[in-house]
Amino acid sequence: MQRLGELVLARHNTRRLRAMGAVEVGADHYPLMITMHAAWLVSLWLLGTDQEVDPWLLSGFVLLQGLRWWVLATLGPRWTTRIIILPGAPLVTDGPYRYISHPNYLVVAAEIALLPLALHLPLIALIFSGLNAAVLVIRIRAESEALSGISRSQTA
Numbered sequence: 001m002q003r004l005g006e007l008v009l010a011r012h013n014t015r016r017l018r019a020m021g022a023v024e025v026g027a028d029h030y031p032l033m034i035t036m037h038a039a040w041l042v043s044l045w046l047l048g049t050d051q052e053v054d055p056w057l058l059s060g061f062v063l064l065q066g067l068r069w070w071v072l073a074t075l076g077p078r079w080t081t082r083i084i085i086l087p088g089a090p091l092v093t094d095g096p097y098r099y100i101s102h103p104n105y106l107v108v109a110a111e112i113a114l115l116p117l118a119l120h121l122p123l124i125a126l127i128f129s130g131l132n133a134a135v136l137v138i139r140i141r142a143e144s145e146a147l148s149g150i151s152r153s154q155t156a
Contacts, residue, residue, distance in 0.1 A: 026142025
């Protein structure tokens with residue numbers, strides 16, 4: 001349910017940002033990312049329903065949600081699941097962004113590994129961690145290129 005709520009929020013924020021003149025970059029990989037995440041969730045649902053739960057790993061997963069909410073709170077109405085660039089808007093450099101460039105990607109990567117491991121599904125953790133890493137290489141490259149244009153314009 002949390003993921004569905006996040007998608008609703010992301011869609012709302014994306015529409016709002018586009019109405020303000022924002023543009024999307026790197027959209028080609030978005031369907032691949034959504035498909036991968038959906039397949040991960042379905043695999044957990046199909047294979048994990050009868051599994052014992054490791055309470056320590058599940059606790060780690062729950063703790064990650066605090067970092068996720070910190071990211072969402074820091075980005076506020078600029079948080080989306082797409083790469084949306086709002087010309088003239090300053091880069092976000094507070095909150096978790098003081099310490100790491102892509103904190104939400106760190107959270108997602110950890111979730112993709114931890115939740116299947118908490119359900120004793122190491123193969124699912126391995127497969128989807130690899131797929132997520134491949135998607136993130138594409139996504140971070142596109143996002144970094146777009147954000148470097150903003151950074152250059154702020155220092156010029």
